Amino acid sequence: MKKQSQKAMQQLRVVIVGHVDHGKSTLIGRLLYDTNSLPAGKYEELQEICKRRGTDALEWSFVLDAFQAERDQAITIDTTQIWFSTEMRDYVIIDAPGHREFLKNMISGAAQADAAILVVDATEGVREQTKRHAYMLSLLGMRQIAVVINKMDMVDHSTERFEEVSKEVDHYLKSIGLNANYIVPISAREGDMIANRSDKMDWYKGKSLTETLDCFELESPPLSRSLRFPVQDVYRYNEERILVGRVETGSIKKGDTILFSPTNESAKVTNIKVWPEDSARVSAGAGECIGITLDERIFVERGHIGSHNENPPMLSNVFRANLFWLSAKPLKQGNSYKVRYGTNEATVTVQSIDRVIDTDDLGQTEKASEVGKNAVAEVTLRSREMLAIDPYTDNQKLGRMVIYDGYDIAGGGSINMDGYADQRENAPKSQNIFMVDHLITDERRALNKGHKGGIFWFTGLSGAGKSTLAMAVEKALFDKGYHTYVLDGDNVRYGLNSDLGFSPEDRAENIRRVGEVTALMADAGLIVISAFISPYRADRDKARAASPDNFNEIYVEADLKTCENRDPKGLYKKARQGSIKQFTGVDSPYEAPENPEMVVNTQDNDVQTCVNQVLRYVEDLVRLETYETSRKEKAIAI
Amino acid sequence: MYNYLDELEAKSIYIIREAYNKLDPLGMMWSIGKDSTALLYMVRKAFFGRVPFPVALLDTEQEMPEVYAFRDRLIKEWDLDCINWKCPPEEEMDMTLPPNTRSAMRKTEGLKTLMEEYKFKGMFGGIRRDEQGLRAKERVFSPRSFDGSWDFKDQPPEFWDQYKTEFPEGAHLRVHPILHWTEIDIWRYHQRENIPFCELYLAREDKETGKMMRYRSLGEKNLTFPVESPADSIEAIIEELGVTEVSERSGRSMDTETEDSFEKLRARGYM
Numbered sequence: 004m005k006k007q008s009q010k011a012m013q014q015l016r017v018v019i020v021g022h023v024d025h026g027k028s029t030l031i032g033r034l035l036y037d038t039n040s041l042p043a044g045k046y047e048e049l050q051e052i053c054k055r056r057g058t059d060a061l062e063w064s065f066v067l068d069a070f071q072a073e074r075d076q077a078i079t080i081d082t083t084q085i086w087f088s089t090e091m092r093d094y095v096i097i098d099a100p101g102h103r104e105f106l107k108n109m110i111s112g113a114a115q116a117d118a119a120i121l122v123v124d125a126t127e128g129v130r131e132q133t134k135r136h137a138y139m140l141s142l143l144g145m146r147q148i149a150v151v152i153n154k155m156d157m158v159d160h161s162t163e164r165f166e167e168v169s170k171e172v173d174h175y176l177k178s179i180g181l182n183a184n185y186i187v188p189i190s191a192r193e194g195d196m197i198a199n200r201s202d203k204m205d206w207y208k209g210k211s212l213t214e215t216l217d218c219f220e221l222e223s224p225p226l227s228r229s230l231r232f233p234v235q236d237v238y239r240y241n242e243e244r245i246l247v248g249r250v251e252t253g254s255i256k257k258g259d260t261i262l263f264s265p266t267n268e269s270a271k272v273t274n275i276k277v278w279p280e281d282s283a284r285v286s287a288g289a290g291e292c293i294g295i296t297l298d299e300r301i302f303v304e305r306g307h308i309g310s311h312n313e314n315p316p317m318l319s320n321v322f323r324a325n326l327f328w329l330s331a332k333p334l335k336q337g338n339s340y341k342v343r344y345g346t347n348e349a350t351v352t353v354q355s356i357d358r359v360i361d362t363d364d365l366g367q368t369e370k371a372s373e374v375g376k377n378a379v380a381e382v383t384l385r386s387r388e389m390l391a392i393d394p395y396t397d398n399q400k401l402g403r404m405v406i407y408d409g410y411d412i413a414g415g416g417s418i419n420m421d422g423y424a425d426q427r428e429n430a431p432k433s434q435n436i437f438m439v440d441h442l443i444t445d446e447r448r449a450l451n452k453g454h455k456g457g458i459f460w461f462t463g464l465s466g467a468g469k470s471t472l473a474m475a476v477e478k479a480l481f482d483k484g485y486h487t488y489v490l491d492g493d494n495v496r497y498g499l500n501s502d503l504g505f506s507p508e509d510r511a512e513n514i515r516r517v518g519e520v521t522a523l524m525a526d527a528g529l530i531v532i533s534a535f536i537s538p539y540r541a542d543r544d545k546a547r548a549a550s551p552d553n554f555n556e557i558y559v560e561a562d563l564k565t566c567e568n569r570d571p572k573g574l575y576k577k578a579r580q581g582s583i584k585q586f587t588g589v590d591s592p593y594e595a596p597e598n599p600e601m602v603v604n605t606q607d608n609d610v611q612t613c614v615n616q617v618l619r620y621v622e623d624l625v626r627l628e629t630y631e632t633s634r635k636e637k638a639i640a641i
Numbered sequence: 642m643y644n645y646l647d648e649l650e651a652k653s654i655y656i657i658r659e660a661y662n663k664l665d666p667l668g669m670m671w672s673i674g675k676d677s678t679a680l681l682y683m684v685r686k687a688f689f690g691r692v693p694f695p696v697a698l699l700d701t702e703q704e705m706p707e708v709y710a711f712r713d714r715l716i717k718e719w720d721l722d723c724i725n726w727k728c729p730p731e732e733e734m735d736m737t738l739p740p741n742t743r744s745a746m747r748k749t750e751g752l753k754t755l756m757e758e759y760k761f762k763g764m765f766g767g768i769r770r771d772e773q774g775l776r777a778k779e780r781v782f783s784p785r786s787f788d789g790s791w792d793f794k795d796q797p798p799e800f801w802d803q804y805k806t807e808f809p810e811g812a813h814l815r816v817h818p819i820l821h822w823t824e825i826d827i828w829r830y831h832q833r834e835n836i837p838f839c840e841l842y843l844a845r846e847d848k849e850t851g852k853m854m855r856y857r858s859l860g861e862k863n864l865t866f867p868v869e870s871p872a873d874s875i876e877a878i879i880e881e882l883g884v885t886e887v888s889e890r891s892g893r894s895m896d897t898e899t900e901d902s903f904e905k906l907r908a909r910g911y912m
Contacts, residue, residue, distance in 0.1 A: 115800070
């Protein structure tokens with residue numbers, strides 16, 4: 004008799020995974036029988052089936068067939084749910100039998116599970132599917148895992164064999180960032196150490212399988228994290244505009260100022276709305292579906308994310324994802340896909356496939372051009388517009404996304420921002436700023452110097468030849484009487500930017516400051532040449548935005564191998580040894596320009612050829628005649 | 642205090658609002674039973690007291706009089722836009738099916754003609770995974786081809802509350818916001834929220850046998866039978882469900898007529 008009243012009300016969802024024939028179905032059958040969870044008559048039915056099939060011993064895996072009423076093999080391919088209970092609470096086993104389409108179904112199942120049981124055969128140890136399934140658990144963020152070493156009866160209940168296989172499993176799980184909370188020796192066939200302890204394994208002092216399951220916990224709502232309120236929809240009822248959504252993390256109160264991303268606009272919460280109406284309702288926490296009203300009519304729509312001012316999501320138009328691919332049509336570099344996370348939807352282009360991981364042997368392929376079915380990959384994705392992004396490590400609800408190909412969900416994965424900086428624009432800290440106009444025009448400055456000012460922004464890998472080229476071009480220009488100056492990466496870091504390191508944020512700030520300085524110098528009428536790796540498109544775009552008319556992006560091109568062979572400062576060597584971290588091209592990304600004004604190939608050309616190429620380009624642009632011509636053209640156009 | 646019913650409810654409301662945002666026009670199948678009535682109540686929560694789309698009863702004119710009375714009461718009290726859709730007669734059903742399955746097929750055919758008439762892109766249904774083995778396989782957003790059939794062998798993956806909400810012209814989605822609830826959850830929710838339900842669920846004395854009988858599951862009078870039970874209040878029902886081993890759909894004859902009759906019904910578009 005079940006004791007419903009004393010039990011926890013909520014059921015715990017368990018997924019059972021493991022290599023084929025390691026005993027998943029037998030375990031499920033036995034678990035149901037040993038916990039008295041078989042419906043009336045099923046045990047007798049099972050005996051009958053076994054007698055008919057001519058086996059003496061009970062074949063527990065037949066329970067599944069009988070229990071699910073799935074006689075036809077063809078339909079045993081999807082996620083199914085089976086209930087059982089212990090004294091403490093009810094459980095749902097999310098079973099994903101069958102091998103075809105297994106990954107798709109396992110993910111649909113395991114993604115809803117609170118805990119996992121990984122079944123490993125004591126005679127065989129870790130096999131390919133053991134690895135693959137465990138890897139998927141890690142990708143899905145599973146943190147409650149019981150490993151059962153099954154078929155202990157086949158190895159004479161040997162404690163040595165148990166230790167050996169345990170060690171092997173544990174070692175593998177640790178290598179993919181998982182932790183087995185419990186490892187239990189069992190015999191599903193004999194019913195040892197499932198719900199009942201066993202005399203044959205009295206050397207094992209730990210918990211039985213059902214006792215370990217009872218130790219697992221239901222996830223509690225993430226109340227203590229930073230607020231995230233993704234707007235699901237906007238309803239207008241009785242002149243009232245209600246933003247509805249689920250509080251994913253943290254909590255929200257009446258009177259809070261809420262910052263919406265990516266729009267960067269804020270307003271105060273005037274009411275927390277629920278139905279039936281409850282005026283006492285002044286706050287809501289993680290997991291609750293609510294509505295809010297605001298004191299100002301700012302632009303908010305589905306997909307925008309509400310947070311508090313202190314801990315907003317990052318803003319970026321580029322991010323990375325660790326994803327699994329389920330579709331028969333491969334994911335390809337350069338293709339565009341729709342992604343969804345929270346309630347937000349965006350179109351992204353696959354900028355690069357940085358690594359493809361074979362889930363069988365964890366073998367890695369760097370820089371692939373496509374990701375095939377059932378593979379796992381690290382990719383860099385770029386969107387046109389700015390997105391509000393939370394890396395998975397910061398927010399497990401919003402830090403994961405699904406990716407669509409056409410109508411279908413084709414994959415999913417966790418988001419990270421490794422190597423990329425937050426691009427949220429900080430408004431000037433001081434208020435009461437008034438721009439003052441100069442009394443000297445650009446034209447008069449140009450006439451005074453004999454040439455126009457301009458920015459020639461070199462970007463490229465370390466060792467591509469930016470500094471060499473910049474200094475040579477500067478000298479040649481100077482010798483011809485031009486007013487020119489080079490801003491060099493290393494030089495600037497001694498002074499103006501001596502407070503900055505090499506984190507993505509500091510790199511972004513480094514380039515922001517240099518961008519502003521080049522804008523001022525060009526405005527003053529100088530020909531400014533800057534020589535910075537400036538690896539991120541977003542940062543270079545910002546530098547361009549500081550002085551759009553003067554800016555010329557020049558890609559100093561040489562491949563990684565060439566640069567690494569040159570290694571003028573010995574930095575690649577150090578980076579490869581690991582003594583320098585976050586080195587561009589090695590463990591930090593370099594995003595080549597998409598439409599640079601000019602490309603200088605230093606790999607195939609000598610220095611003088613490159614200098615002449617740049618020189619011609621610069622002189623053409625800063626010449627006063629050009630200035631006059633372009634002015635005339637403009638005048639005609641007007 | 643946030644408890645597990647709140648969690649179940651929040652998940653359902655989230656799904657309801659997703660469907661409302663993505664699918665237009667949207668409708669809901671209301672069988673007038675405890676499940677779809679609880680679902681309807683959650684729709685009202687999602688839209689602050691409103692039901693912003695029509696609800697449809699697939700009417701075979703075989704429901705019990707108490708069911709029709711309960712329908713009329715809620716239409717009035719909850720201000721429902723209710724489509725009372727007449728199902729085609731039994732003579733038009735596939736004659737190779739067993740008689741009770743054939744009778745149940747009338748609802749399936751009725752649903753088909755309803756969908757043709759109203760061109761719904763999304764249709765809410767109040768099914769739950771724990772009701773029946775095949776329903777356990779369902780997705781929350783479950784695509785149906787133009788004739789309503791369900792391909793359970795090749796279903797879209799569904800995880801992290803992200804759903805497949807787009808599909809080719811002519812198809813539609815069945816949306817199942819209470820798939821994750823169990824029978825006892827539904828009754829506890831009815832009790833907590835004080836949601837009205839049809840009196841047939843409560844035990845009353847059978848005049849012929851003198852036994853206390855009640856309906857576990859409501860269906861048409863020719864297909865559904867009461868089970869013996871002393872539970873004459875919602876408290877007693879909850880108490881009873883904690884210990885019973887009789888399955889919920891045991892009073893539904895078409896489920897068990899042949900080994901795979903329910904499977905056949907579902908594949909052809911039954912709820």
